[in-house]
Amino acid sequence: MTPYPVLTTTTFLPLVGAALILLFASERLARWIALATTLATLAASLPLYLHFDKASSALQFVESAHWIPSWNIAYGMGIDGISLPFIFLATLLSVLCIGASWAAVQVRVREFYTALLVAETAMIGLFAASNLFLFFVFWELMLVPVFLLIGVWGGPGRVYAAVKFLIFTLSGSVLMLVGIIAIYLTCGTLDFKALALARANLQPAQQGWLFAAFLAAFAVKVPMFPVHTWLPNAHTEAPTAGSVILAGILLKMGAYGFLRVSLPVLPHGVQLFVKPMLIISAVAIVWGAYVTLVQTDVKRLIAFSSVSHMGFVTLGIFTLNRSGVEGAILQMINHGIISAALFLCVGMIYERTHTREIKDYGGVAKTAPVFSTLLALFCLAAAGTPGLNSFVGEFLIIGGAFRTQVWLGTMAVWGVALGTAYLIWLYYRVVMGEMNPGLAGLKLELNAREIATLAPLAVLAVCLGLNPDFVLSYLRAPVAQLLAGGVTP
Amino acid sequence: MNRTMMSDLALLIPEMILVGMALGLLLIARRIQKMPVALAGTVLAAIAAALASGWVLSWGSQTGFGGMIIVDGYSQFFKVLITATLALVSLLSVRSFDGEKIPRAEYHALLLLAATGMLLTVSAHDLLPLYLGLETMTLCAYILVGIRVERPTSNEAAIKYFLLGSFASALLVYGISLTYGVTGTTDFAGISASLSQHGPGSNLLLLAAIGLVLGGLAFKIAAVPFHAWAPDAYQGASAPVAAFLAAGSKAVGLAALGRVCLSAYGSEAPVLSAVLAWLAGLSIVVGSIIALSQSDMKRLLAYSSIAHAGYALLGLISGTPEGASATMTYAFFYVFMTLGIFGVVIALGERGEELDGYRGLAAQRPGTAVLMLIFLMSLTGIPPTAGFAAKFVVILSVVRAGHMVLAVLAVACSVVSAFLYMRVAVLMYMNEPQESAPARLPVAVFAALAAAALVTVIGGIFPGRLAPWVVSP
Numbered sequence: 001m002t003p004y005p006v007l008t009t010t011t012f013l014p015l016v017g018a019a020l021i022l023l024f025a026s027e028r029l030a031r032w033i034a035l036a037t038t039l040a041t042l043a044a045s046l047p048l049y050l051h052f053d054k055a056s057s058a059l060q061f062v063e064s065a066h067w068i069p070s071w072n073i074a075y076g077m078g079i080d081g082i083s084l085p086f087i088f089l090a091t092l093l094s095v096l097c098i099g100a101s102w103a104a105v106q107v108r109v110r111e112f113y114t115a116l117l118v119a120e121t122a123m124i125g126l127f128a129a130s131n132l133f134l135f136f137v138f139w140e141l142m143l144v145p146v147f148l149l150i151g152v153w154g155g156p157g158r159v160y161a162a163v164k165f166l167i168f169t170l171s172g173s174v175l176m177l178v179g180i181i182a183i184y185l186t187c188g189t190l191d192f193k194a195l196a197l198a199r200a201n202l203q204p205a206q207q208g209w210l211f212a213a214f215l216a217a218f219a220v221k222v223p224m225f226p227v228h229t230w231l232p233n234a235h236t237e238a239p240t241a242g243s244v245i246l247a248g249i250l251l252k253m254g255a256y257g258f259l260r261v262s263l264p265v266l267p268h269g270v271q272l273f274v275k276p277m278l279i280i281s282a283v284a285i286v287w288g289a290y291v292t293l294v295q296t297d298v299k300r301l302i303a304f305s306s307v308s309h310m311g312f313v314t315l316g317i318f319t320l321n322r323s324g325v326e327g328a329i330l331q332m333i334n335h336g337i338i339s340a341a342l343f344l345c346v347g348m349i350y351e352r353t354h355t356r357e358i359k360d361y362g363g364v365a366k367t368a369p370v371f372s373t374l375l376a377l378f379c380l381a382a383a384g385t386p387g388l389n390s391f392v393g394e395f396l397i398i399g400g401a402f403r404t405q406v407w408l409g410t411m412a413v414w415g416v417a418l419g420t421a422y423l424i425w426l427y428y429r430v431v432m433g434e435m436n437p438g439l440a441g442l443k444l445e446l447n448a449r450e451i452a453t454l455a456p457l458a459v460l461a462v463c464l465g466l467n468p469d470f471v472l473s474y475l476r477a478p479v480a481q482l483l484a485g486g487v488t489p
Numbered sequence: 490m491n492r493t494m495m496s497d498l499a500l501l502i503p504e505m506i507l508v509g510m511a512l513g514l515l516l517i518a519r520r521i522q523k524m525p526v527a528l529a530g531t532v533l534a535a536i537a538a539a540l541a542s543g544w545v546l547s548w549g550s551q552t553g554f555g556g557m558i559i560v561d562g563y564s565q566f567f568k569v570l571i572t573a574t575l576a577l578v579s580l581l582s583v584r585s586f587d588g589e590k591i592p593r594a595e596y597h598a599l600l601l602l603a604a605t606g607m608l609l610t611v612s613a614h615d616l617l618p619l620y621l622g623l624e625t626m627t628l629c630a631y632i633l634v635g636i637r638v639e640r641p642t643s644n645e646a647a648i649k650y651f652l653l654g655s656f657a658s659a660l661l662v663y664g665i666s667l668t669y670g671v672t673g674t675t676d677f678a679g680i681s682a683s684l685s686q687h688g689p690g691s692n693l694l695l696l697a698a699i700g701l702v703l704g705g706l707a708f709k710i711a712a713v714p715f716h717a718w719a720p721d722a723y724q725g726a727s728a729p730v731a732a733f734l735a736a737g738s739k740a741v742g743l744a745a746l747g748r749v750c751l752s753a754y755g756s757e758a759p760v761l762s763a764v765l766a767w768l769a770g771l772s773i774v775v776g777s778i779i780a781l782s783q784s785d786m787k788r789l790l791a792y793s794s795i796a797h798a799g800y801a802l803l804g805l806i807s808g809t810p811e812g813a814s815a816t817m818t819y820a821f822f823y824v825f826m827t828l829g830i831f832g833v834v835i836a837l838g839e840r841g842e843e844l845d846g847y848r849g850l851a852a853q854r855p856g857t858a859v860l861m862l863i864f865l866m867s868l869t870g871i872p873p874t875a876g877f878a879a880k881f882v883v884i885l886s887v888v889r890a891g892h893m894v895l896a897v898l899a900v901a902c903s904v905v906s907a908f909l910y911m912r913v914a915v916l917m918y919m920n921e922p923q924e925s926a927p928a929r930l931p932v933a934v935f936a937a938l939a940a941a942a943l944v945t946v947i948g949g950i951f952p953g954r955l956a957p958w959v960v961s962p
Contacts, residue, residue: 022859068953071882111855111918137872144866147911151919152851159919163911170907174900181881181888181896 005063007077010045010087011125013037014094018117027109031102034113038095038120045091045124048084054473057081057481059130059193076191078130081474082259082329082482086252089336090123092456093248097241099453100344104240104351105153112153116241119145123249127256132180132190135260139173139217142250149242150234161233168230172220179213182206183265195265196485204268211269214262221254224314225284228307235303236356240347243299247306247339252332255313259329263317264485270320277318278404282411284311289418293425297356301426302342305382308415309335315412316397322483324400326475331393333471334381334464338390341378341457345371348450352442358426363435368444372431374454379427381461383420389464392472497553500560502545503538503568504608507575510534511601518594527597528579528933534601535576538608542568552614556676559614566817567611567744570824574737575604577828580937581835582729589727591636599636600733603629607737611744614752616665616675616702619745623661623709626741627654630734634726646725653718654708661705667698677753684756699754703764706749709742710798711791713771720783723791728842731787732831735794736824743801743820747813750805758808762890765806770895772799777902780909784844786834789909790827793868796906797823803883803899807890815882822867822875822948829941830864833857836934837927847913849922857930858917860942865910867945870903875948882952 017037021030053060059078067075079087097116105112122145125138143166151162184190186206187198202210220227231251235243262270288308295301313335316328349364349371350356365372381388384395394416402409446454464470498505514527521527542565550561579600586593606625613619631654635647669675671694672683690696704715711719723731750761776796783789801823804816833841836857840846851858867876880903888896930938 068951070953108852111851137877140872140877143871144862147914148918151915159915162919163908163915166911167904167908171904174903175897177881178884178888178896178900181885184885185889
């Protein structure tokens with residue numbers, strides 16, 4: 001066993017850092033404290049990877065304590081193979097966010113890093129929570145820091161984007177609250193493990209309503225078509241770190257919710273809704289890709305591509321077969337890595353050019369070879385090129401989709417083709433061709449800090465592409481358990 | 490005096506402490522107008538009364554004065570809450586005397602007497618002391634609202650409040666007299682015993698009586714449709730007095746409603762729960778929506794407090810002890826977050842009374858802005874603040890009672906109110922300041938804010954630390 005409660009430490013360490021910054025630090029010191037905190041958090045989570053038992057589908061590193069005895073609600077932490085990769089992603093991306101904001105954020109520095117660290121606690125906590133109440137607390141805790149990140153340090157349309165983000169996500173999550181309360185009253189517990197047994201108390205019709213209530217929260221977060229409209233605003237206006245957190249982690253919270261709550265606890269609800277879910281996922285893939293094609297703003301383009309890519313994820317989950325679900329989880333990790341990297345790349349170049357319009361770019365490769373190489377790598381990865389990480393996830397999802405319905409697989413393939421088109425076209429317009437005269441004289445090449453920020457993601461994109469078993473080996477046991485739990489397509 | 494009289498009087502020690510301090514302050518009023526003696530005296534009396542109420546309860550739950558006064562866990566809970574409100578409001582009042590011709594000693598004496606009425610109300614076990622306590626409270630409140638005599642708005646608010654308040658008192662008294670007519674008693678236990686003899690809903694006169702009593706009490710908590718006084722009174726009153734009304738009056742009204750619904754009229758549960766469900770639903774919807782269009786901060790908070798009255802009522806709908814304790818939890822946390830947000834309004838002075846005054850506050854006073862953000866989050870019901878715990882228990886109670894539609898309506902309106910509260914956050918964090926930075930906080934105001942923030946945060950993270958002493962009537 002480990003000498004300290006790993007999950008609790010990992011979760012709340014950022015909060016300690018946030019308190020330190022808020023109470024004591026000067027602006028200069030705030031950056032360093034934030035960096036040290038996120039690195040310490042990453043270090044504190046190391047035992048999770050060293051001592052993890054991949055063969056077990058049960059929750060591991062379980063911690064529990066009395067919390068609100070009068071309501072029969074305990075504090076519970078625990079992870080399985082599905083949550084572990086997300087904790088890794090959250091801790092890693094937090095470090096990179098600090099790196100990306102080092103020079104970009106110059107106003108209200110202390111508040112910025114406080115918000116960032118509070119968001120980190122919420123992200124890690126959500127994936128580590130072993131009961132629904134704690135899950136909801138972290139779910140909502142995420143709201144205000146991200147609202148502030150978008151609204152205070154964002155672009156010109158930041159206030160509208162922040163309020164839209166808040167109202168959309170809150171509308172979904174309050175319905176989830178009613179669902180949680182209904183489950184609590186029927187089953188008498190909110191613990192995930194106990195719920196898997198107590199779910200028999202939930203009548204099939206009731207499960208349908210509950211699924212809809214949770215769907216409201218999860219669909220907004222994913223975001224699924226047609227409640228995705230907050231996403232382009234929020235991702236585009238957010239500062240780079242905000243976009244990274246949004247695209248890298250926040251979008252995964254919804255899909256993780258399906259895996260953690262809907263599938264194991266509400267099998268009848270899933271059965272009732274599986275067809276519409278598959279259809280809107282397929283629509284999101286193709287429709288999202290077409291909308292992405294016509295975008296003229298780099299950041300908005302990447303934002304819309306998330307709608308399409310997250311469509312793959314929900315498609316994979318609701319195929320309800322092993323290939324699809326494993327692919328969906330892998331794809332979530334992949335998308336977390338790649339979209340974060342793309343937003344980082346865009347943010348870095350934006351700091352120099354102060355424009356996001358594609359037509360203002362061109363020929364960047366001539367002065368910024370390293371940037372162009374990295375961007376090429378990430379664009380190819382996002383397009384699903386074999387040998388890079390997204391390929392494996394998309395391949396598994398498409399395989400799962402074909403096994404369910406041939407036309408679903410066809411739609412997904414169509415989406416991949418369109419994805420290649422918009423990414424390559426983006427790369428062509430920004431990096432290749434003649435140098436845009438507007439860029440003349442700008443020092444576009446990345447500095448060492450920026451390269452160091454992007455390098456881990458590049459390494460991950462290649463490694464996961466060559467050896468997806470890094471992640472897949474963790475998923476096998478819990479996904480098998482998930483699908484054996486009575487959910488059939 | 491015989492021994493029963495002595496032991497009866499002993500039950501009223503907390504009330505007597507407050508009255509004693511009020512009379513003492515009035516006696517030496519002329520000598521202490523320039524000093525914070527009245528403040529210190531009020532805070533001390535509040536603490537003493539809270540401790541005394543605990544001491545009195547330690548002799549065991551009992552009734553006195555022929556069953557008119559009860560000392561039990563329920564009354565003790567609200568007594569602590571009321572005395573805390575009294576102490577925090579007097580701390581928040583330190584700025585009220587700058588540039589206003591408000592007599593310090595009299596102001597504090599009125600606060601103390603109003604609090605005495607509140608204590609009496611929550612320990613009433615008979616409709617008559619309930620009415621007496623409420624009238625004592627309201628009479629002092631009328632004067633407190635109009636105490637800034639040189640301001641026309643303050644006078645207008647006091648008159649409006651008085652007229653509507655008298656109307657509500659009349660409703661309450663009429664309801665009491667009808668109840669007496671039907672049951673032959675005003676004692677809660679007696680009413681309950683008499684009602685249990687015939688089936689629920691059989692006596693039309695009784696239903697009218699219940700409707701009138703509930704209406705009179707709904708006025709005190711400003712539930713729709715008895716809410717019209719609140720926005721005007723809050724706007725015309727000084728911010729600490731508005732806070733006192735929003736926190737204290739509401740807590741007491743809820744306590745009285747809880748007691749009346751469970752102890753006296755409990756056997757008419759179907760009617761009660763229907764009336765309460767309508768009161769709650771209307772309050773939540775009307776309060777949340779009308780608040781959106783307000784630009785005066787105190788008016789905005791008045792409408793928001795109307796919505797919160799609705800949320801608090803959700804607990805009582807079930808008519809069970811669990812439901813009542815949900816309402817108590819809501820009342821408890823609501824009091825502190827309301828005092829906190831009014832505290833920020835007070836801390837900013839004139840600037841805090843306009844919504845636009847919050848522009849750019851985070852750049853000028855980051856600490857105050859963070860406190861404000863905590864209170865706003867709590868009022869919205871976002872974890873990990875106390876407001877979430879409070880909302881969780883009342884919605885739990887209303888779902889348990891089977892009112893699914895009301896639960897969904899309540900959470901939907903919390904999104905509407907999120908828009909409202911987060912608009913203040915937007916102004917604070919996402920706008921540039923237009924006015925010069927506000928003056929530094931006086932120590933007393935800071936202490937009150939810190940206490941309110943502490944309860945709001947700790948209550949959110951460990952609601953169970955407070956829940957064990959939540960008991961039902």
